[in-house]
Amino acid sequence: MRKNIxxxxxxxxxxxxxxRMDGDALDITxxxxxxxxxxxxxxxxxxxxxxDYRNDDDLKSLGIGSQVDTLFCFFQEDSENVFxxxxxxxxxxxxxxxxxxxxxxxxxxxxxxxxxxIIDTYQICGRKIFELVKKPEITQxxxxxxxxxxxxxxxxxxxxxxxxxxxxxxSHLGLNQRFNLVLIGxxxxxxxxxxxFTTGERDHLLNAGDILVxxxxxxxxxxxxxxxxxxxVEN
Amino acid sequence: MIARISVVSAYYLKNSRRYQCCxxxxxxxxxxxxxxxxxxxxLFMICLVIVSVSMLVYQVENQTGVWGDYLxxxxxxxxxxxxxxxxxxxxxxxxxxxxxxxxSEYLNISFQLSAPLKEIAGKKFAYIFSPFAxxxxxxxxxxxxxxRILRVFLIFRLFKLFRYSNSxxxxxxxxxxxxFELITLLVFLGFLIFISSIxxxxxxxxxxxxxxxxxxxxxxxxxxxxxxxxxxDITPQTFGGRLVTLVLILTGLGVLAFFTSIIVAAFNDKxxxxxxxxxxxxxxxxxxxxxxxxxxxxxxxxAAQLLQxxxxxxxxxxxxxxxxxxxxxxxxxxxxxxxxxxxxLNAGINREASTVLCVTGNDVTNVYVTLSSxxxxxxxxxxxRANRHDNVKKLHQAGADHVIEPFAIAGLLAAEYIGQPVAxxxxxxxxxxxxxxxxETISVTEKCMLQNQEIGAIDFLxxxxxxxxxxxxxxxxxxxxxxxxIKKQHFYFNPDSHFHLQSxxxxxxxxxxxxxxxxxxxxxxSKLMH
Numbered sequence: 001m002r003k004n005i006x007x008x009x010x011x012x013x014x015x016x017x018x019x020r021m022d023g024d025a026l027d028i029t030x031x032x033x034x035x036x037x038x039x040x041x042x043x044x045x046x047x048x049x050x051x052d053y054r055n056d057d058d059l060k061s062l063g064i065g066s067q068v069d070t071l072f073c074f075f076q077e078d079s080e081n082v083f084x085x086x087x088x089x090x091x092x093x094x095x096x097x098x099x100x101x102x103x104x105x106x107x108x109x110x111x112x113x114x115x116x117x118i119i120d121t122y123q124i125c126g127r128k129i130f131e132l133v134k135k136p137e138i139t140q141x142x143x144x145x146x147x148x149x150x151x152x153x154x155x156x157x158x159x160x161x162x163x164x165x166x167x168x169x170x171s172h173l174g175l176n177q178r179f180n181l182v183l184i185g186x187x188x189x190x191x192x193x194x195x196x197f198t199t200g201e202r203d204h205l206l207n208a209g210d211i212l213v214x215x216x217x218x219x220x221x222x223x224x225x226x227x228x229x230x231x232x233v234e235n
Numbered sequence: 236m237i238a239r240i241s242v243v244s245a246y247y248l249k250n251s252r253r254y255q256c257c258x259x260x261x262x263x264x265x266x267x268x269x270x271x272x273x274x275x276x277x278l279f280m281i282c283l284v285i286v287s288v289s290m291l292v293y294q295v296e297n298q299t300g301v302w303g304d305y306l307x308x309x310x311x312x313x314x315x316x317x318x319x320x321x322x323x324x325x326x327x328x329x330x331x332x333x334x335x336x337x338x339s340e341y342l343n344i345s346f347q348l349s350a351p352l353k354e355i356a357g358k359k360f361a362y363i364f365s366p367f368a369x370x371x372x373x374x375x376x377x378x379x380x381x382x383r384i385l386r387v388f389l390i391f392r393l394f395k396l397f398r399y400s401n402s403x404x405x406x407x408x409x410x411x412x413x414x415f416e417l418i419t420l421l422v423f424l425g426f427l428i429f430i431s432s433i434x435x436x437x438x439x440x441x442x443x444x445x446x447x448x449x450x451x452x453x454x455x456x457x458x459x460x461x462x463x464x465x466x467x468d469i470t471p472q473t474f475g476g477r478l479v480t481l482v483l484i485l486t487g488l489g490v491l492a493f494f495t496s497i498i499v500a501a502f503n504d505k506x507x508x509x510x511x512x513x514x515x516x517x518x519x520x521x522x523x524x525x526x527x528x529x530x531x532x533x534x535x536x537x538a539a540q541l542l543q544x545x546x547x548x549x550x551x552x553x554x555x556x557x558x559x560x561x562x563x564x565x566x567x568x569x570x571x572x573x574x575x576x577x578x579x580l581n582a583g584i585n586r587e588a589s590t591v592l593c594v595t596g597n598d599v600t601n602v603y604v605t606l607s608s609x610x611x612x613x614x615x616x617x618x619x620r621a622n623r624h625d626n627v628k629k630l631h632q633a634g635a636d637h638v639i640e641p642f643a644i645a646g647l648l649a650a651e652y653i654g655q656p657v658a659x660x661x662x663x664x665x666x667x668x669x670x671x672x673x674x675e676t677i678s679v680t681e682k683c684m685l686q687n688q689e690i691g692a693i694d695f696l697x698x699x700x701x702x703x704x705x706x707x708x709x710x711x712x713x714x715x716x717x718x719x720x721i722k723k724q725h726f727y728f729n730p731d732s733h734f735h736l737q738s739x740x741x742x743x744x745x746x747x748x749x750x751x752x753x754x755x756x757x758x759x760x761s762k763l764m765h
Binding site: 003005012013014015016017018019020021022026070072074096098100103104117119121122123124125126127128129130132133134135136137138139140141142143144145150152154155156171176177180181182183184185187195197198199201211213215216217 | 525531532534535536537539540541544546590592594618622623624637639640641642643644645646647648649650651652653654655656657658660661664665672674675676696699700701702703704706716717719721722726729731732741743745746747750
């Protein structure tokens with residue numbers, strides 16, 4: 001099933017985000033109340049809709065509450081994002097809402113309004129620069145590999161039902177030898193939705209639905225994903 | 236002959252390292268405003284002056300024994316030594332000699348000792364007659380027995396205190412900046428006292444029935460009255476005298492108010508630069524610090540992190556509100572235009588600054604600051620923020636070592652969230668150091684336990700760590716797979732178990748802070764045990 005995604009506000013962040021989204025696998029709609037910005041978005045080849053986000057009926061007409069999976073609030077003003085988050089959350093308790101924050105203190109308000117994830121651009125940037133000062137090697141590696149230029153990616157693999165990985169212990173996976181991948185962390189559904197980084201503190205028994213976060217080249221990630229999908233235990 | 240000897244010895248001094256070191260030391264001790272030694276020396280001298288003056292006060296009514304004399308001798312010898320050293324410091328005699336000698340050599344005329352001697356003497360005398368030198372001399376002279384009569388000049392020792400604290404300098408600077416107003420006031424005051432003295436004398440002379448016997452009394456009375464002190468030892472008796480008094484008191488109030496306001500205004504004007512000077516003085520004490528240009532949201536975030544990490548840094552911004560925020564947080568801040576070289580130089584880009592962060596919201600400013608920072612200091616690390624992707628290349632061209640694109644990072648994280656929310660979580664977790672899980676480097680040093688080890692032989696799990704990769708410049712590793720070129724180094728992702736670690740390599744591990752520092756400590760210890 002194709003995911004239905006709404007991006008509110010067309011600006012620098014949405015351009016960056018849109019460029020990295022897989023347009024073939026996702027139904028992406030750019031929404032704004034400013035005609036000029038939408039014009040620009042249309043020139044970039046995106047599907048655009050012009051509505052007033054303050055109107056609940058307009059939001060419903062976009063499919064919030066029915067088919068929309070994820071909503072990005074990329075407006076410049078925090079107040080706009082808070083309002084949009086609040087309206088969307090009221091229409092649909094399950095939709096995923098990701099919002100950006102301009103001022104630090106607005107983050108709490110967005111969470112209170114029902115956003116699932118807050119992206120504080122300036123905070124992330126500040127921390128990143130600090131990291132560069134403090135440990136330049138690590139930051140460079142993350143920058144150059146995960147963030148693009150080199151073929152090294154972070155990916156998540158969900159363990160399907162009847163997989164042969166079921167009932168194995170995470171310490172026995174041996175991903176680094178067998179698949180040339182590094183296991184970064186595991187979401188053990190028995191213990192909730194938290195990500196446990198692989199630090200050898202506890203050995204996780206894998207079940208269907210658990211998620212492995214791995215680091216590796218795209219070819220090997222694909223190989224592993226195929227392997228997980230194929231090798232189902234024959235019933 | 237004498238001329239020859241003096242020139243030779245001048246050259247000898249010029250080339251003598253010992254002499255230079257010696258002079259440098261004395262300069263640091265006495266004059267260099269940035270040296271720590273001078274602050275200690277000043278403190279010592281202040282104590283010495285206070286001790287010697289307290290003894291003087293004690294001697295007014297009591298007898299001090301032989302120890303008192305010893306102390307006095309000791310104090311005076313320190314003063315004399317200090318005086319002579321300052322005299323020595325005030326000019327470089329040998330350099331003057333050499334300059335004159337080389338000049339006459341060049342012009343092919345015979346070298347005469349008289350000209351340089353005249354210049355040297357002139358310089359030394361100029362110093363001797365400077366106010367501070369005179370105070371120094373007067374503090375010493377009265378101790379000389381035949382000059383005992385000058386004992387009252389021992390009070391000059393107290394004036395010496397001014398030399399060791401810069402408060403008097405600040406005060407005189409402030410006064411000097413308002414010279415015109417003060418002179419106007421002084422002239423006005425002079426006229427006023429002159430007129431009132433004459434008037435009161437005319438009204439209140441003994442023949443007219445008053446108390447003022449002569450003009451000296453009249454001037455004394457005028458000053459006491461105009462300053463609103465009013466002792467009351469001389470009071471006007473006649474009608475005319477009282478009228479003069481009334482007028483004088485009222486004008487006196489005005490004059491005082493005027494004087495006070497001038498001083499206050501002058502201090503207000505100076506306050507800004509005084510504070511700035513304090514900032515610079517504080518900066519001078521730092522070794523390896525970071526300059527943050529721009530104290531907006533990003534700058535504040537960096538500052539908060541750096542504070543937590545106890546790193547030294549200074550903030551430059553032009554905006555009043557930003558500077559105010561920084562000062563409230565107790566952060567060193569300089570208000571100024573970062574695009575001016577002077578601001579960066581004042582902030583110490585040429586001294587101990589290790590890193591410059593250009594994080595203003597304006598790419599034009601960032602490019603400009605990057606360019607001028609690189610121009611001013613070729614070795615400093617420059618990290619710059621690019622708000623538009625097109626400017627990344629320009630910033631690199633301008634000399635930035637690293638360029639950060641806040642919007643690109645945010646966009647990336649947002650995009651990752653749709654497909655891979657957990658990976659997204661991991662990435663932000665590592666980036667923002669949540670849950671105290673860190674990605675850290677562990678250096679393989681000469682003779683440590685990791686050197687020449689195979690990766691397979693190290694049990695990272697036992698250390699509760701996950702090995703992600705190795706950074707190395709070593710050519711030996713180049714046949715290994717998963718090699719990524721990063722600047723001048725190579726990053727080997729997930730190295731296989733035959734990977735031989737060499738000194739200079741860096742392991743990249745994921746784990747909790749304790750596990751990482753535990754392994755680091757062990758590596759350090761193994762080096763010492765070797």
